[in-house]
Amino acid sequence: MKNAGGNAPPRQKLGRAQSRFVFCCLAPVMVLFVVFLLAPIAISVVLSFFNYSPLSDKAVFVGLKYYSYMLTDPNFIKTIVNTLIFVASAVAINLVLSTSIALMVYSLTSARMREMFRAFYFLPVIAPLVGASLVWKNMFDPQYGLVSMIMERFGSDFSIYWLSDARYALIAVIIVTLWHDLGYNIVILTTGLYSIPKTYFESGKIDGANRWQLFWNITLPLLSRTMAFVSVMTIISYFQVFTQVQIMTRGGPSYATQLIAVSIYQNAFEFERMGYASAMAVVLLVLILCVSLIQMKLNQSDWEY
Amino acid sequence: MKDKTVRVFLVIFLSLGSVVMMFPFVWMVLNAFKTTSEILAVPPSLFPKVIYLGGYVKLFSESPILYWFRNSLVVVTAVVILQLFTSSLSGYIFAKFDFRFKNFCFIMVLLTLMIPFQVIMIPVYLIVSKLHLLNTLYALIVPSMVSAFGLFLCKQFIETIPTDLIHAARIDGAGEFRIYGSIILPNVRSTLSALAIFTFMGTWNDYLWPLITINDTNRMTIPLALNFFSGQHSKELNVVMAACTVVILPEIIVYLLFQKQFIQGMALSGMKA
DSSP: OOOOSTTSOOOOOOOHHHHHHHHHHHHHHHHHHIIIIIHHHHHHHHHTTEEEETTEEEEEEOTTHHHHHHHHOHHHHHHHHHHHHHHHHHHHHHHHHHHHHHHHHHHOSOHHHHHHHHHHHHHHHHSOHHHHHHHHHHHTOTTTOHHHHHHHHTTOOSOOOTTTSTTTHHHHHHHHHHHHHHHHHHHHHHHHHHTSOHHHHHHHHHTTOOHHHHIIIIIHHHHHHHHHHHHHHHHHHHTTOOHHHHHHTTTOSTTTTOOHHHHHHIIIIISOOHHHHHHHHHHHHHHHHHHHHHHHHHTTOOOOO | OHHHHHHHHHHHHHHHHHHHHHHHHHHHHHHHTSOHHHHHOSSOOSSOSSOOOHHHHHHHHHSOHHHHHHHHHHHHHHHHHHHHHHHHHHHHHHHHOOOTTHHHHHHHHHHTTTOOHHHHHHHHHHHHHHTTOTTSTHHHHGGGSOOHHHHHHHHHHHTTSOHHHHHHHHHTTOOHHHHIIIIIHHHTHHHHHHHHHHHHHHHHTOOHHHHHHOOOGGGOOHHHHHHHHHHHTTTOHHHHHHHHHHHHHHHHHHHHHTHHHHHHHHHHHGGGO
């Protein structure tokens, strides 16, 4: 193999004891990787060509039936549309909010306050999503929930059925999702901000740039790599959103919050349609691969500071 | 002068945001101290009139909550220790040894890095069921013994340890496990503790996989049990909120105690690009 990094070891023959060490330690690890991570990808693809339910042990080959069925299944089409709407809007709002909050926290002068705010915004990230979703479900109640309580204070006299009205349910899911993991991106973005050398800002100031110009010409371009990373990670994780939907709405009302991860779960483990669920899983895989490929393309710009 | 007003606005804005972030926790704690009829009262009130502990009493008397905590602790401890061990050991091998099929093996590992869990969930379920592990805590431990992310992270950091150090130890007669234990591990301690926190949080809060594999009430882990219990007591909102409080508060305390490590661990996971 070619050694690219400066620290890579020079090629050398391994002694007997060393080869034995490498083999004995790596083989079990690789077996676990193959059994629990790698083979399942292939099995998933294969399973999507079969009509399989764990209740009957027979699997019937159906070819591409599930994939063609998908195109005519209105529920699946709705699921895909929901997923795309959810990912697009939640990621966009998340990026705008987390970048602005990260910049605000970064520009505070007192280190104490910076740490305090960062801790506050990060707190929901560590709370278990199941508990948080149950609390939010309670807060979204139209009669006694906090959200309606606040809206009444501000003079709104009708109550919104957040979780049982198809127009608002997806918005409620987006709110909970953002609340739960804004802090994660804020932490990564502030870390990115700290890694920008201070000298750039100083020389910018000497050249007479104002706050806005510093932000637009120095901060933003130098933060762009972190932002690209954060957006890709957020997109990938939002394609997999499951817990908050399963607990608050179970995909309802009338499929308004049905996301692809929820569909996969329900088809496989509630309706015992593992073949169809696997076909959906393959669609999810393709979606994620597309995002990863786009990221690789974008990542080709290589500059350092 | 102008700078100062901008800063005041920033602090006000950030504080408002923090209030929004904190509010669900406050709501949860306050409602856990109310009676259900007080929660349902119209118009609703924020603070409880009297501190009512019935919710907590019911939670501890009617549910095996200590079992659930124990299950979660067992699973999380096992997964964290095993994952740190396999990741650091194979990270060391990939970083410092040259052998046949090395690139092939490494590419296989990297392939699994980006795969969403829902894609492999059904086959892993079938494999675990063939191994007769369903409805046992092993189902939650065995598939998580290795992690592509952990291996990759360890490899990155072990590569920065000078190879000469390893050679010197080898010349002094140290065996490979000795080198792993006394040179490699101490040098990547901060990486490992970050990885431990990351794995801990992921495993402790995991809901989907236990939902699929565990049916028995006594074998549930905390998130699964929390939803199960809330479903049983869905009419008694104070009991549900008490359960949420008992589950969430310890985590917040652990977080506040180890805040620096938590945030560093998260930031480190962001460096994997």
